[in-house]
Amino acid sequence: MANTLHFSSTLQAAASPVFSKRTNIMHCKSLRVQTGNHSSVASCLAQSRSNRVLKVSCEAASVDVLEMSITNNQAEKQLTCVMKFGGSSLASAERMREVAELILSFPNESPVIVLSAMGKTTNKLLLAGEKAVSCGVTNVDSIEELSFIKELHLRTAKELEVDESVIAKHLDELEQLLNGIAMMKELTPRTKDYLVSFGECMSTRIFAAYMNKIGAKARQYDAFEIGFITTDDFTNADILEATYPAVAQSLHGDWSRDPAIPIVTGFLGKGWRSCAITTLGRGGSDLTATTIGKALGLREIQVWKDVDGVLTCDPNIYPHAEPVPYLTFDEAAELAYFGAQVLHPQSMRPAREADIPVRVKNSYNSNAPGTLITRARDMRKAVLTSIVLKRNVTMLDIVSTRMLGQYGFLAKVFSIFEDLGISVDVVATSEVSISLTLDPSKLWCRELIQQELDHVVEELEKIAVVNLLQHRSIISLIGNVQRSSLILEKVFNVLRVKGINVQMISQGASKVNISLIVNDDEAEQCVRSLHAAFFESASLN
Numbered sequence: 001m002a003n004t005l006h007f008s009s010t011l012q013a014a015a016s017p018v019f020s021k022r023t024n025i026m027h028c029k030s031l032r033v034q035t036g037n038h039s040s041v042a043s044c045l046a047q048s049r050s051n052r053v054l055k056v057s058c059e060a061a062s063v064d065v066l067e068m069s070i071t072n073n074q075a076e077k078q079l080t081c082v083m084k085f086g087g088s089s090l091a092s093a094e095r096m097r098e099v100a101e102l103i104l105s106f107p108n109e110s111p112v113i114v115l116s117a118m119g120k121t122t123n124k125l126l127l128a129g130e131k132a133v134s135c136g137v138t139n140v141d142s143i144e145e146l147s148f149i150k151e152l153h154l155r156t157a158k159e160l161e162v163d164e165s166v167i168a169k170h171l172d173e174l175e176q177l178l179n180g181i182a183m184m185k186e187l188t189p190r191t192k193d194y195l196v197s198f199g200e201c202m203s204t205r206i207f208a209a210y211m212n213k214i215g216a217k218a219r220q221y222d223a224f225e226i227g228f229i230t231t232d233d234f235t236n237a238d239i240l241e242a243t244y245p246a247v248a249q250s251l252h253g254d255w256s257r258d259p260a261i262p263i264v265t266g267f268l269g270k271g272w273r274s275c276a277i278t279t280l281g282r283g284g285s286d287l288t289a290t291t292i293g294k295a296l297g298l299r300e301i302q303v304w305k306d307v308d309g310v311l312t313c314d315p316n317i318y319p320h321a322e323p324v325p326y327l328t329f330d331e332a333a334e335l336a337y338f339g340a341q342v343l344h345p346q347s348m349r350p351a352r353e354a355d356i357p358v359r360v361k362n363s364y365n366s367n368a369p370g371t372l373i374t375r376a377r378d379m380r381k382a383v384l385t386s387i388v389l390k391r392n393v394t395m396l397d398i399v400s401t402r403m404l405g406q407y408g409f410l411a412k413v414f415s416i417f418e419d420l421g422i423s424v425d426v427v428a429t430s431e432v433s434i435s436l437t438l439d440p441s442k443l444w445c446r447e448l449i450q451q452e453l454d455h456v457v458e459e460l461e462k463i464a465v466v467n468l469l470q471h472r473s474i475i476s477l478i479g480n481v482q483r484s485s486l487i488l489e490k491v492f493n494v495l496r497v498k499g500i501n502v503q504m505i506s507q508g509a510s511k512v513n514i515s516l517i518v519n520d521d522e523a524e525q526c527v528r529s530l531h532a533a534f535f536e537s538a539s540l541n
């Protein structure tokens with residue numbers, strides 16, 4: 001809330017037009033002086049933070065009564081919310097301008113801003129790195145993606161009229177790094193993280209400089225310098241508990257000493273052992289935002305995307321998917337975990353722990369209400385909320401070779417996965433058989449390669465007959481599992497009409513998700529038909 005202080009006083013007719021006042025204000029944004037019918041803007045001569053004495057000059061020295069109101073939009077205010085803008089909201093200078101305008105259109109908020117890299121910069125950096133491995137040192141400067149990244153960032157700085165020097169050092173370092181990769185002919189996960197970090201480091205520097213240029217005092221932060229402490233799992237690191245107090249101390253400390261809108265790099269952290277830059281997995285800026293929300297105990301976490309909120313299904317599969325107005329943290333987490341690109345799979349955790357609402361909004365359409373994610377919602381009318389598709393999943397059918405009634409079979413199977421460090425998604429069991437799915441994309445850097453799969457099968461074959469089925473998809477139905485009979489009745493109706501065979505089904509312990517496994521090549525059609533049945537046909541609802 002803008003903090004307006006009114007006070008009046010009398011100036012001597014012949015006195016110097018300088019007025020001193022002890023106030024509780026730390027940073028004065030604007031001054032208005034009222035003398036009789038005249039109102040004018042006065043300027044602030046000096047502010048002492050230690051004893052909070054404000055000195056102002058005005059042209060009203062010749063009148064007796066002087067009334068001043070001091071509008072101070074930052075001082076004594078607490079940070080109120082996080083606003084995260086993803087690459088899709090920051091693709092160009094024009095978009096950065098609009099985002100800045102959007103932020104400033106909430107004068108009652110004191111936000112922490114979290115930014116991703118501009119547009120598709122992360123993908124381009126990774127491609128540049130891969131090319132550098134094989135192109136030879138002399139050819140690094142002709143890597144197309146490097147030229148693209150340089151051109152995009154320099155053009156953006158120029159169009160926003162901010163000094164190119166804010167990113168010059170990073171562009172030089174990026175080229176040096178690619179030269180190093182070309183020399184070594186290898187791109188390790190650790191180097192990958194350092195490489196992609198340039199995207200967020202540059203977008204935040206350009207944006208902070210622009211905010212300052214337009215008069216909104218802002219301060220840039222690299223997350224790895226302000227306490228984002230993570231595991232050393234490069235490319236997919238986890239935030240450690242120590243992050244919360246460290247981030248709170250950094251951001252709160254600076255804010256109370258000298259308020260300025262914090263502009264923080266999303267996606268990045270610092271490995272606690274290696275002290276090297278880590279990343280939180282693709283789309284990890286959502287997690288940066290919720291982590292800051294929890295660290296500072298903020299009122300709300302906003303993630304601004306290029307869609308009107310979380311939708312009833314992926315708009316790339318069905319363009320007329322509808323926004324979902326309300327979700328619980330559990331529903332959103334399940335949706336993200338099972339492949340909806342709109343939210344990072346781990347991002348709901350800090351928000352749920354701190355019970356801070358998350359709002360998913362559209363930066364291209366700020367009037368749309370978006371999706372509000374909270375701990376609980378009214379489920380009385382809820383049936384199905386959203387349909388999520390995860391492609392290219394590997395499925396294993398494992399049948400015990402032992403007699404019925406043998407114990408320890410499940411334990412043995414899962415210990416094999418544990419030993420091999422492979423995570424399992426969906427599971428359906430009977431006493432002597434297990435069907436389960438393995439997610440190749442869960443570990444961004446470490447796709448499950450054939451060799452690993454062969455090894456899994458080899459180990460399992462010591463105790464079971466194993467059938468490995470690839471190119472499967474998981475269709476997750478997120479909704480009110482209390483009404484699973486109604487949901488399943490409709491689902492099987494659709495599947496029967498479309499002639500689609502479900503190879504596995506799991507309702508598990510989750511109270512919000514029913515998963516179906518079908519062939520990859522039938523999956524999209526299946527999602528569209530299910531969407532039509534649940535969201536478009538009144539008779540089927």
Ligand SMILES: Nc1ncnc2c1ncn2[C@@H]1O[C@H](COP(=O)(O)OP(=O)(O)O)[C@@H](O)[C@H]1O
Nearest residue numbers: 086087088305307309310311313314340341342
């Ligand atoms: N259920 C869904 N609801 C909304 N968007 C979805 C869904 N499933 C997939 N998406 C995709 O997620 C995109 C937004 O996420 P993302 O690209 O990570 O945004 P940002 O880069 O702005 O963080 C949308 O453009 C949309 O194509």
Ligand SMILES: N[C@@H](CC(=O)OP(=O)(O)O)C(=O)O
Nearest residue numbers: 086087116122282283284285
């Ligand atoms: N730039 C990173 C992190 C991120 O969160 O991006 P976005 O918000 O654009 O999904 C990525 O592309 O993965």
